[in-house]
Amino acid sequence: MRFYLIIFFAFISQLSPAQKSYPTDYFDPPLKIPIVLAGTFGELRSNHFHSGIDIKTQGKEGLPIYAAADGYVSRIKVGQYGFGKALYLKHPNGYSTVYAHLQKFAPAIQKHVKKTQYAKKKYAIGNLFPSQDMFPVKKGQLIGYGGDTGSSGGPHLHYEIRESKTDRIINPLLFGLHPKDTIAPLIKFLLAYPMDVASRVNNGASKTALPLKKTGPGTYRTNPITASGEIGFGLAVFDRLNGASNKNGVYSIKMKVNGQTVYYHDVESFTFAESKYINLHIDYPYYKSYKQRVQKTHKVTTNRLKLYKTLVNNGVITISPAQNYSIDIIAKDIENNSSTIHIPVKGVAANAVFTQKDTTAFKIKANEFIRFQDKNVQVAFPKNTFYEDCFIDFSVEEGVAHIHNTTIPLDKRYTLTFETGYLSALQKQQVYIANVNYPKYPRYVSTKKKLDKVYTSTKALGSYTLKFDTKKPTIQPLNFYNKQWISKNKTLKVKIKDRQSGIRSFKASIDGEWILMEYNHKRGILTYDFSDKKLVGSKHIFKIVVADNVGNTKTLKATFFKK
Structure with a gap:
């Protein structure tokens, strides 16, 4: 009897999602305005889960950002993409906070960063790691200003909380921050999946959409369905918070079969190493x-996410003939507003099993190195590039390499190589590899050259070809012209553009000395701040050299007068 009790309580503990206790009065909000979110923690993004919360800054840049608690600046990051300008603070309670997409830093930090940029003669300086006593901060102290730097889609503050020792990212809303949210998640649609060749849903062998009928606030229902064998479900769902129209992510999803929880996950925390498995968590195709x-x-077996707190048979439901099943899927936000789908299922006898024949000779064994060649193109897939064994299509037609399609997610990068021995010396200089999944909008991919070959490393299947960039970038002065007096100007601005391979680098100087120009790649605008350095005299020579990704360069020289 004691043995059965142990098993019973072990089973119950597995089915009871546990959440760690976090300090709810330690961190202050990083902005002194009402907190409204444009993005939630764990939200589904391209190839990753969102690692923080996005706090709206009232549609503008320059709002003061404050330290959420006592601590010190442990890391400063300045990049062209990603987080843009970001600060990392360590706190004595074992947690760190992150503040990203900043317009600029607080004066002392800003001075240190600019000194480093001028010493290295580059804008993007990666990571700086100040000593513990260099920039101590107190709770509520100004540390920077909200902005739109990096890969931001508009002015906001990206805010994170991490465990300092493990760098594990934790949902900031578990620390006492409560943006107003009284709105239940909105379920858009539901899919049902026959999980193998012997399984059926409504007598079909393919995944199928189940129409939803709203039966009340936050409640939905499908028509009764028939099924046999092993089946699964998937839902498209988003959440809205008060005061914002953004479609945010939900906090948790639970599935019950006849009242028993067989699936549960939430976005309490995760690591960056896990985040790529989002492509197995969602229906990637x-x-x-x-x-x-x-x-x-x-959940598929190759999915290493640790978001899942309850999994019975990996969430796959086995349907037996002549049995009835009551299935409920519940989506919640972090404030426990919930929406539920009820799915009545009747088990029926399985019909004939149809096996799908493979129609391609290009077989992938996930645990083996694979190389394919066609005409002048070679693809090489390292071991475990794919998550599972499969067949892919591969062909080269009219110079375009078709490597299956984009519906299979990859775990690693593979190498795509084009032979270029037939090109002239000039063509070899101008050539690059382009992604042509959308033929009207070819997109440069990082291209390396070696003798009579060009190659790239990518995690995206699809269509690629060789393109040639024969044109130089363009440079357009924005707030000055040649031989102009600009004494009232606080900045010097130019717009740069390259319509083919794209901008690779730029270098600017005034009177022969390197200057720091901040690049807004979303607008193509470079900006120099005259406060960086005092000019000597009134006549000055501005020079900028811009290079594209195949080495075409454009130079602009202009004289300006400023006291």
């Missing part, structure tokens, strides 16, 4: 085909 992210309530 559906997303690539229809641009809709569907969260599956079943």
